[in-house]
Amino acid sequence: MKVTNKFSMALLAKSSNESFARACVSAFATQLDPTLEEISDIKTAVSEAVTNCIVHAYRSGMGNIYITSELLEPNIIRIKIRDKGCGIENVEKAMEPLYTTVGGERAGLGFAVMQSFMDRISVRSAPGKGTTVTMYKKISRRFGGNA
Amino acid sequence: MSVEINVTGEVVTAYLSGEIDHHTAKAIRENIDSAVDLNMPTLLVLDFKDVSFMDSSGIGLVMGRYRNLAKSGAELHITGASEQIHKMLKLAGIEKLAKIEGR
Ligand SMILES: Nc1ncnc2c1ncn2[C@@H]1O[C@H](COP(=O)(O)OP(=O)(O)O)[C@@H](O)[C@H]1O
Numbered sequence: 001m002k003v004t005n006k007f008s009m010a011l012l013a014k015s016s017n018e019s020f021a022r023a024c025v026s027a028f029a030t031q032l033d034p035t036l037e038e039i040s041d042i043k044t045a046v047s048e049a050v051t052n053c054i055v056h057a058y059r060s061g062m063g064n065i066y067i068t069s070e071l072l073e074p075n076i077i078r079i080k081i082r083d084k085g086c087g088i089e090n091v092e093k094a095m096e097p098l099y100t101t102v103g104g105e106r107a108g109l110g111f112a113v114m115q116s117f118m119d120r121i122s123v124r125s126a127p128g129k130g131t132t133v134t135m136y137k138k139i140s141r142r143f144g145g146n147a
Numbered sequence: 148m149s150v151e152i153n154v155t156g157e158v159v160t161a162y163l164s165g166e167i168d169h170h171t172a173k174a175i176r177e178n179i180d181s182a183v184d185l186n187m188p189t190l191l192v193l194d195f196k197d198v199s200f201m202d203s204s205g206i207g208l209v210m211g212r213y214r215n216l217a218k219s220g221a222e223l224h225i226t227g228a229s230e231q232i233h234k235m236l237k238l239a240g241i242e243k244l245a246k247i248e249g250r
C-alpha cells in the first residue's frame with residue numbers, strides 16, 4: 001500500500017489533550033473526503049486510544065503520546081497511537097468487551113469501540129515498555145475522485 | 148461542556164451539551180449526582196440532543212448513573228441521542244438498562 005501523505009505529533013498525556021488529539025487526526029482525514037459518520041468513527045476511535053494512554057499507560061506518571069497518521073492508496077487511513085507507559089500483560093484479555101483494570105467508571109469498552117468503528121486494529125505491547133495501537137479505516141469514495 | 152438541570156415533580160432532567168470524554172466526564176457526573184442526591188427523583192432523564200461527541204467515557208457515565216439509581220429503584224431514560232451516539236449506546240447494550248426515547 002503506497003503512502004500518499006503522513007503526519008506525526010507528540011503530545012503530553014494530559015486529559016485536556018484528548019479533544020485536541022482527535023480533532024487533529026480527523027482534520028487530517030478530511031483529505032480523503034469522508035462522510036460525517038466516518039469522521040465521527042475516526043474521532044471516537046482516536047479518543048479511545050489516546051484516553052487509554054492517559055488513564056492506563058501513564059497512570060503513575062506523565063509521558064508522551066505519539067500519534068502518526070498516514071493516507072494509503074486506495075483511500076485508507078492508518079493511525080498509530082503509541083505510548084512508552086506500563087504496557088499490557090495480556091492483550092487478548094484486555095481487548096475483551098467490558099474488561100477493565102480500573103474501578104470507578106471505565107466501561108471497559110475502549111477496544112470494542114476501536115474494533116467496531118474501524119476496519120482493522122492491531123495492538124502490540126510489552127510490559128514496562130509501552131503499547132502501540134494501529135488502526136485502519138477505508139474511506140468510501142463519495143465522488144469517485146482522488147485524494 | 149455543560150449540564151443544565153430541570154426538576155419537575157419526581158423527574159430530574161439533565162440537558163447535556165458539548166463533548167463527553169474522559170476529560171469532561173467527571174464534572175458532568177458531579178453535576179448530575181448532586182441534582183439526584185438533592186431531589187431523589189423516581190426518574191432521571193439524560194438529554195443528549197446537544198452532545199456533539201461521545202466516546203466510551205459517556206457509556207461509563209450512563210452505566211454509573213444507572214447503578215446509582217437502581218439502589219433506590221429509580222429509572223433512567225435517554226433522549227435526543229444522535230445516530231452516532233445511538234451507535235455507541237447500542238454497542239454497550241444500554242437499551243437493557245435504560246429506555247431510549249425517540250427511536
Ligand atoms: N495504552 C495502554 N497501556 C496500558 N494498559 C492499557 C492500555 N490500553 C488499554 N489498556 C488495558 O486494557 C484494558 C481495557 O481497555 P479498554 O477496552 O479501553 O477499557 P477501559 O479503558 O474502559 O478500561 C484497560 O483497563 C487497561 O488495563
Ligand SMILES: [Mg+2]
Pocket residue numbers: 048051052109110111
Ligand atoms: Mg479505554
